[in-house]
Amino acid sequence: MQPTKFTSALEASSYQGPDRGLAYEFLRKNVVETALAMGYDKQTMVECGVSWSDDHDPFKHVKNAAYPHYVNQCNFRVFESFEEQLGERFEDLMNTRHIGVMVKTYTINLKRPVKYPDSLLVANHITEVLPDRYFGITSMWSLRQQAIVADCKGYVVFFDYDKGVPANLLEAGGVYKDLYHALVQRKERESQIEKEWEAAHPKISKAKI
Helix, strand or coil: CCCCCCCCHHHHCHHHCCCCCHHHHHHHHHHHHHHHHCCCCCCCCEEEECCHHHHECCCCCECCCHHHHHHHHHHHHHHHHCHHHHHHHHHHHHCCCCEEEEEEEEEEEECCCCCCCCEEEEEEEEEEEECCEEEEEEEEEECCCCEEEEEEEEEEEEEECCCCEECCHHHHCHHHHHHHHHHHHHHHHHHHHHHHHHHHCCCCCCCCC
């Protein structure tokens, strides 16, 4: 799909304005609806506007190093969502006390080049939950291209900072056990939605690079 055309350079970068760009309203709405239909979590979505000065490389597209920053903004919102279950213990998680979180590994697959001006919707989908970690995919949609431009797959470990080892949420009990069950419920809900999307939109085989 060809990038959306705008009437002026200022309109094309209007996502940076205080109203987030009226010209981007429909584009944003369409991408959010698509992400939800694919099983991604709305509560933790984040929009990252492409910065001409910070995100571009000499080849005039978003540099590879920018994508982990986009992913991390969404990941942090996922961590913030844990406050609902953790309550007062949430501050421990945010300040690396007792039981916290640690990104263990991730791999980013760049699908399409992105150029300024553009804004990316970043959304997370949990794919597996274990007592001491969860796995997921964080995808980035270009609002102008109306397509996924990058995927990040990886997992996050719950870490016991007192013992220096991964933390088993079920063994920790209390609010941590509540968090584990909430993540499992979210994973099951999102996986069901994903299955329905895949059934309605079978994948087309493409050559791999």
